[in-house]
Every structure is written in structure tokens, then in C-alpha cells.
Amino acid sequence: MDPKTRRAYDDHAETYASRWLQADRTNTHALVRRFFTPGKPTLDVGSGIGRDVAWLCEHDFPAEGVEVSSTLLGLARQTYPSRRFSSGSLPELHLDRRFSNILCRNVIMHLAREVHPHAVTALLRHLAPEGALLLTWRPDTPDGEQRDGDGRLYAHVDEDQLRQAARQAGAEWLHDEVITSGSSGKPLRVVALRRGAPDTTPE
Ligand SMILES: C[S@@+](CC[C@H](N)C(=O)[O-])C[C@H]1O[C@@H](n2cnc3c(N)ncnc32)[C@H](O)[C@@H]1O
Secondary structure (H helix, E strand, C coil), rough: CHHHHHHHHCHHHHHHHHHHHHCCCCHHHHHHHHHHHCCCCCEEEEECCCCHHHHHHHHHCCEEECCCCCHHHHHHHHCCCCCEECCCCCCCCCCCCCCEEEEEEHHHHHHHHHHHHHHHHHHHCEEEEEEEHHHHHHHCCCCCCEECCCEEEEECCCHHHHHHHHHHHHHHHHEEEECCCCCCCCCCEEEEECCCCCCCCCC
């Protein structure tokens, strides 16, 4: 976890939350319907204000969220009191359960480049056999790392590194595309991974 990024989300939580609550999520919902298995445990990592957790639960993807910003976590619990949110972060994430569906939308580019493979490994470690991971990020940092005005880290995501981490964890690279973010209007890289069966991923 990048401390400056967490601080930025803590300090400006209300502003980000109101932006996310208004955003068009049609593209994300279509991907969820395409790759996730209904009725199965679902995890949203970097769940922000919790809107995706609420939508998932309402559409037969029983979901819970994990979030690093304590301010956003508090707002999510207040906004969606019947939904489950806990504190946690990549790449250290360690829950005692696995999930058939994992969404990690626009989080990985906030991590230092060298930990991206560890973050993918941690996500895949939480995926049940034959489960699907939807991973998205902002691909507009051409190289290296930069920070925005609030101090959030934007790191270049090297897809070859991610593919290698996925292969080592026994996951299949199912799909990738670029869509447009409904909140920022900027491009979003989306990849879908499926964990293999039988259960061969190392703990
Ligand atoms: C760009 S926002 C995306 C929020 C939500 N997933 C969405 O798509 O609307 C990034 C979110 O990830 C959280 N975050 C940042 N670094 C994280 C980390 N290392 N582990 C988990 N969450 C993180 C932030 O606090 C914020 O809620």
C-alpha cells in the first residue's frame, strides 16, 4: 500500500465518493455479467464508497468489500449499512476465505510498480478454483510513476509482468480490452483471469 495514496483518499473521501456515486457503471456491469458466476461469494478489493458491492449484492453476486482508506470504509458502512466491508490492502491482503468472483477496479496502478506481481498473486490466492478475477487500471501512465495533485500514485502497469505472475499462479488470461471509465471518461484497461481447476495454486 502506498501511504500517500491512502492519505489522499482519506483526506478527499467525500469528493471521490460523490463522483463515484454518480458515475455510469454500464461497462463494468457488462463485464461482471460476462465473467462472474452468479450466486457465488464475491470480493471487491479497493471497494471505495461501496457502490459496486451494493450493486453486486442486488444482482445475485453476494459481495463484500475490502478498503484501505479508513475514511472511505466509514462512509461505505454508513451508506450501505447492510453490506459487509473490512479493512485491508494490496499487496498484503490476507483473508481466511476464497471467493469465486473478485473485482479489483482501478487499484493496482496506485501501487509501486515492483509490487504489481505480488498484488496479482495475492488476488489469485483469494480466488476459488475456476473463479474469475476482473482487474482494471488506468493505462495512461506511459512509463514510470507519477502523482496527481492530491498525491495519488499512478504507476505504469507492465502487462508482461502481470501475465507472468498469473501464469505462475496457475491462472488463465481469458480476456483483455480497453473501455471508457464512466467516472473519469478516461480509458480503462480491463483483464479477466480464471484460476485453474483442479486446485493447483500454491497457498
Ligand atoms: C480509483 S479508486 C476505485 C474505487 C472503486 N474500486 C471504483 O472502481 O470506483 C481506488 C480505491 O482503491 C483504494 N486503494 C488504494 N490503494 C489500495 C491498496 N493498496 N489496497 C486496497 N485498496 C487500495 C482507494 O482507497 C480507493 O478506494
